[in-house]
Amino acid sequence: MSRLPDLPLAGEPQPRERADAARNRARVLAAAERLFAERDPATVTMDDIAKAAGIGRGTLYRRYPDRVSIARALLDEHERALQEKLMRGPAPLGPEPETSPAERLAAFYAAMVDMLETHVHLLLGAETGAARYTTGAYAFWRLHVRHLAQQAGAEDADTLADLLLAPLAPELYRYQRDKGTPMERISGGLEALAYATLIPRS
Amino acid sequence: MSRLPDLPLAGEPQPRERADAARNRARVLAAAERLFAERDPATVTMDDIAKAAGIGRGTLYRRYPDRVSIARALLDEHERALQEKLMRGPAPLGPEPETSPAERLAAFYAAMVDMLETHVHLLLGAETGAARYTTGAYAFWRLHVRHLAQQAGAEDADTLADLLLAPLAPELYRYQRDKGTPMERISGGLEALAYATLIPRS
DNA sequence: GACCTAAGCGGACACTATGTCCGCTTGAGC
DNA sequence: GCTCAAGCGGACATAGTGTCCGCTTAGGTC
Numbered sequence: 001m002s003r004l005p006d007l008p009l010a011g012e013p014q015p016r017e018r019a020d021a022a023r024n025r026a027r028v029l030a031a032a033e034r035l036f037a038e039r040d041p042a043t044v045t046m047d048d049i050a051k052a053a054g055i056g057r058g059t060l061y062r063r064y065p066d067r068v069s070i071a072r073a074l075l076d077e078h079e080r081a082l083q084e085k086l087m088r089g090p091a092p093l094g095p096e097p098e099t100s101p102a103e104r105l106a107a108f109y110a111a112m113v114d115m116l117e118t119h120v121h122l123l124l125g126a127e128t129g130a131a132r133y134t135t136g137a138y139a140f141w142r143l144h145v146r147h148l149a150q151q152a153g154a155e156d157a158d159t160l161a162d163l164l165l166a167p168l169a170p171e172l173y174r175y176q177r178d179k180g181t182p183m184e185r186i187s188g189g190l191e192a193l194a195y196a197t198l199i200p201r202s
Numbered sequence: 203m204s205r206l207p208d209l210p211l212a213g214e215p216q217p218r219e220r221a222d223a224a225r226n227r228a229r230v231l232a233a234a235e236r237l238f239a240e241r242d243p244a245t246v247t248m249d250d251i252a253k254a255a256g257i258g259r260g261t262l263y264r265r266y267p268d269r270v271s272i273a274r275a276l277l278d279e280h281e282r283a284l285q286e287k288l289m290r291g292p293a294p295l296g297p298e299p300e301t302s303p304a305e306r307l308a309a310f311y312a313a314m315v316d317m318l319e320t321h322v323h324l325l326l327g328a329e330t331g332a333a334r335y336t337t338g339a340y341a342f343w344r345l346h347v348r349h350l351a352q353q354a355g356a357e358d359a360d361t362l363a364d365l366l367l368a369p370l371a372p373e374l375y376r377y378q379r380d381k382g383t384p385m386e387r388i389s390g391g392l393e394a395l396a397y398a399t400l401i402p403r404s
Numbered sequence: 405g406a407c408c409t410a411a412g413c414g415g416a417c418a419c420t421a422t423g424t425c426c427g428c429t430t431g432a433g434c
Numbered sequence: 435g436c437t438c439a440a441g442c443g444g445a446c447a448t449a450g451t452g453t454c455c456g457c458t459t460a461g462g463t464c
Binding site for chain 2: 411412413414415416
Binding site: 021 | 440441442443444445
């Protein structure tokens with residue numbers, strides 16, 4: 001829904017999508033969303049998605065080269081929304097100057113846990129393993145956390161940013177939830193982590 | 203080399219391995235070690251390993267059901283060695299009572315970074331993605347870190363353990379090293395993390 | 405040292421997924 | 435209604451997985 005997967009370069013005329021193409025795109029996304037939700041995303045094949053969407057393989061590959069790109073398209077709007085809140089939203093997520101870095105990191109963690117809880121299946125489809133680090137979303141979270149670490153006066157904010165993002169890996173979240181850890185305990189642990197790392201020692 | 207992949211249950215007679223079987227096992231492990239090192243472990247196929255070892259597919263599958271089991275066999279001894287040091291080695295890694303939990307966690311992090319630096323390729327072959335959490339090694343690290351967190355008086359040591367192990371994910375380490383972060387900065391960041399989280403606030 | 409037999413071997417096979425190609429169909433501008 | 439490029443989709447080539455089963459051989463026995 002919503003966005004073209006190829007970046008819409010402002011300025012270029014954009015030949016406008018044909019009606020059948022638009023209809024098929026919607027079908028694909030709806031079918032993929034459902035399949036990712038109802039079983040392990042890693043086992044969903046391009047063929048499954050094509051069949052479920054009622055279109056041919058060729059048609060599917062025309063727009064999406066692989067499963068990952070479909071999951072990313074589905075995630076896109078959710079990630080944008082969170083990014084928006086981080087940049088321009090209200091405290092403690094947004095950049096009010098009187099909110100401490102530790103509070104903001106805790107708020108970010110909480111928002112990410114919300115997102116993980118709702119969309120783990122998509123995140124597992126899109127940002128699994130090494131692919132996680134190649135997404136624009138990761139680059140954004142990284143910048144944000146590095147900025148907070150810097151504000152807090154951390155020694156090596158650049159490295160710390162990656163270390164502080166690691167506990168948000170979708171596989172870890174899935175593992176924790178699967179063994180019965182409730183999401184509150186995960187948020188709680190992350191909150192503790194945020195305050196421990198970003199509040200300067202007295 | 204060394205260990206049988208199937209656990210050697212003390213007591214059972216163990217029909218003793220035939221000479222050709224032993225020779226082939228050695229060949230397989232040597233070939234796999236080399237292949238994992240010289241290219242992305244995810245792209246190494248069972249066929250490649252069989253060919254490189256100079257044996258047939260059937261022979262390879264007889265002993266190892268998949269790539270992961272081979273990588274684990276190769277890692278086994280290194281992981282055991284570290285476990286040994288944690289349980290019975292000298293301070294700060296081992297359990298000397300006057301070493302603080304924070305120091306011990308920092309030492310553990312340092313040891314893990316050493317291991318990652320030497321064996322990322324194997325770790326990427328064996329403990330990638332969700333598979334990481336199913337290994338005996340992970341269970342052991344988890345117990346160790348949870349114990350340290352408990353000693354330090356952490357609120358929810360059980361959850362914290364998983365969060366504190368997340369920055370040691372092989373994919374993350376590879377990503378950091380690939381973008382040029384030297385291992386010292388990674389150890390440094392982890393050390394800071396250890397002291398920040400496990401030293402009680404005054 | 406010849407014999408026997410189960411452990412070990414390895415190529416062939418069936419199956420599944422991927423990604424591409426190309427002739428046919430159809431939306432939409434004129 | 436005509437045109438034609440964008441879009442469609444099934445067939446195909448390729449690659450990897452895991453199993454099966456007839457052949458080979460190590461190593462114990464007499």
